[in-house]
Amino acid sequence: MKTCVIGLGRMGRRHLEAARRAGLTVVGAYDPLPASVDAAVAEGAIPREAVFPTFETMMAAVRPEAMVVSSTAPSHADYVCNAAAGGVRFILCEKPMAVSLADCDRMVDVCGRYGVRLGVNHQMQYMEQYTIVKEMAESTAFGGLRSITVAAANFGLAMNGVHYFEMFRFMTGEEITSVAFQADAAIVPNPRGKEYEDRSGQLFARSATGRRLILEIGGDLGHGIQVVYGCRHGQIIVDELAGKLRAICRQEEFRDLPTTRYGMPATEELRQIAPADVIEPTADVWRGVLAGGDFPDGIRGRHAVRALVAAQVSATRDGAPVSLAGGLPIDTKFPWA
DSSP states (O other), X not given: OEEEEEOXXXXXXXXXXXXXXXXXXXXXXXXSOHHHHHHHHHTTSXXXXXBOSSHXXXXXXXXXXXXXXXXXXXXXXXXXXXXXXXXXXXXXXXXXXXXXXXXXHHHHHHHHHHTOEEEEOOOGGXXXXXXXXXXXXXXXXXXXXXXXXXXXXXXXXXXXXXXXXHXXXXXXXXXXXXXXXXXXXXXXXXXTOTTOEEOOEEEEEEETTXXXXXXXXXXXXXXXXXXXXXXXXXXXXXXXXXXXXXXXXXXXXXXXXXTTOTTOOEEEEEEEOOOOOSHHHHHHHHHHHHHOSSSOBHHHHHHHHHHHHHHHHHHTTTTOOEESSSOOOSSOOOOOO
């Protein structure tokens, strides 16, 4: 299937490999920055003759069936909508899906109108650090997942924190309904340019049934991603960067005791799992988009952006909880990359 890639930065170059692994044939690419093009060509990621001077010339010359949109976030909506209107049948867009809820709505509407299958590159449902934990947490031994605590570093709420909104939905089967975000005073700089900003701080999100997501991504934290999955009968702790899992749960005869009996005899398991990766899970997202069915589509991508917008609003209200149900700014464009 003829495929084009928009954006040849670090993630865009990974998308070239991911698309090929998914069985797609990359026939064209476009990036307005010569430095990004030069880097991709120098790495052997794509031949220079396959790089086009504009999006329009690429579309006219190649007439692609599939497209990756891996440019900076402010341009996602226009590229996705123009590609859909131009005959592209399958589109994979990087996260965050867009910089406003209005743009998300437009992307979903246009792709629906033209019968285009739109995916957003939230890969969690294909990564064993989540699939293994989900199976364990839902087992009788652990008694169901109640909370997720991510103790990470200064990786940016929009750049990386947004992934955990979709991870929460996948792990719990529930959408986030409210967000409270205590943002640090300092703005997180973005290497893509001075026009882009992100935030660090502490976030607390809830679902309708009271399940929780807690993100500790303070600006004074410089290493690691540890995730603690709190269950009725135990905990599962994952070092996402090292690929290490530690699971502790009550022994069977103590499971029905009150949660206040938190020190009951327990069983422990240590396991090595695949550390966080980008390319193969992205190829898996492509496989999901091409096959249809259950994959991270535009609806899920839009929900992650809704949670992100709610966090931005909460930050302006001294961290007060903000509902995702309504009243969020639709047209406001945020300076995310």
